[in-house]
Amino acid sequence: MARIRLPSLDSARHMMATGCRELPIACHTPGMDHSDGAGSGPSRPVTIYDVAREAGVATSTASRALSNPGRVSERTRAHVEEVARRLGYRPNRIAQALPSGRTRMLGLVVPDIANPHNARLIRGAEAQAAAAGYTLVIADSQEQPELEAAHVERLAPFVDGFVLSSRVDDAGLHGLRDRRPVVLFNRTLPELPSVCVDFDDSGRQVVEHLTSLGHRTVAYLRGPATSWADATRRAALAAHCRRHGVALTLLGPFPPTLEAGAAAADAALATDATAVIAFNDLLAIGVLQRLEHRGVAVPGALSVVGGDDIFGATFCRPPLTTLASPADQAGRTLVDMLNGRIDATEVVLPAPLVARDSTGPRRS
Structure with missing residues (x-):
């Protein structure tokens, strides 16, 4: 089983600010030794540079083959993908997002994750997000507007948009809208799309x-x-x-x-x-x-x-x-509104x- 060490939030922000495309995610891959021979410390991660060297192509070509395969030949794409699989390379979502500004991640904040009603909302949203190629990041605000705002503040740099069952006041939601796309569940607010029960x-x-x-x-x-x-x-x-x-x-x-x-x-x-x-x-x-x-x-x-x-x-x-x-239908609809598949201000x-x-x- 791979063992992964994620970078700290401050480290990630620094690397994004300085243009670094490879974040230091430690990933041990069985059958591949990346140690420097100085003891039995943790292995370094498999990087895009390792994949490029093993495949015999330029680093830029390896990166395009894995993140934008339409820009390389089919033969090159297949070769680089095979090498990446063999080495156990795992692309980093944050690093991939640096050129485009998109992470393919969505944030979902609910007021009580233990409530079975919210569990159904999460299930519907997660299924629709996965079908559209997104990863859903879930946070529990525990019915506290301050905790909800803190979750949103931490997640905002790393998600493409938010689905909120929100307790935050109107001004806070309008401020968030200026930073990331937002859709609301069971709440209406001018200029923000929403899904509500009748x-x-x-x-x-x-x-x-x-x-x-x-x-x-x-x-x-x-x-x-x-x-x-x-x-x-x-x-x-x-x-x-x-x-x-x-x-x-x-x-x-x-x-x-x-x-x-x-x-x-x-x-x-x-x-x-x-x-x-x-x-x-x-x-x-x-x-x-x-x-x-x-x-x-x-x-x-x-x-x-x-x-x-x-x-x-x-x-x-x-x-x-x-x-x-x-709730299941609401979760699916909210994700479709967030990624633009449903063009409506209120459902x-x-x-x-x-x-x-x-x-x-x-x-x-």
Whole structure:
């Protein structure tokens, strides 16, 4: 197995600034000794110079054969590639990017990498990035705008663009746009392309579902205060509740986690609501666990609705009524927008209601 030592960020920046095309990535290749004979220290990396010398061609020819094969003959390309494979040469993405300014890497920052909803977003984005010849670099902001900004600052010199499920303020996103292309998930901002769930239609579906079951008092368990999606969902629910004569109580904000479900459930039970709508499924599942612990029947005493339809929503007791967020499709679409395959400023995706056993007729 190859053993690789990456250069420090400062070293990489220095080499990019001075025009160095070979970064010192230590790579030991079985069967090839690059030591200088002075002991058993680590081997030096196989470089483009080694490939050129072994192939009997100029360094520039070897570089073109591996990075821009259309500029050399087919015979030369095949010969250089065979030598590179035999020696175990691994091109460095950062070094290759120096002439073109492109690394074929994309940055994806999500607010909680452990959330199954974000895992689906990552999976869709990674599949589409790989199909287009890009590598996806993933970072977790842990719902902290400052950490998100720090991730972006570190990654910006090395990626061609960003996919963000962002908690950073508008000014910060506009500043980033001036440095790298950006696409947003579940957030809209003038001059930045985005992919969003249809929050208005999903709010309509939830309210109509609950009113059909006789509910007239509903509580919404808010998500993070910095979440654009939460504010938009809250506004949509309020509008549709007014339209249907439903009293809406706002509770929170709460962290969108299982652990926060206990406090959210207790807050909901202190109101006269007969149904609660949670910001996401993790919070809703935590609510179900707390209600079971307190002996509150669901849906007999209280109906519960989530959002995202994550893996596990069907394993709750009872299975969770929720909105099926198209996270996989969103991830693919975001990458296509970033690399120019979709020319649009905003893509809106449906989130159909999936009715399960956690909602039922209003208690009498």
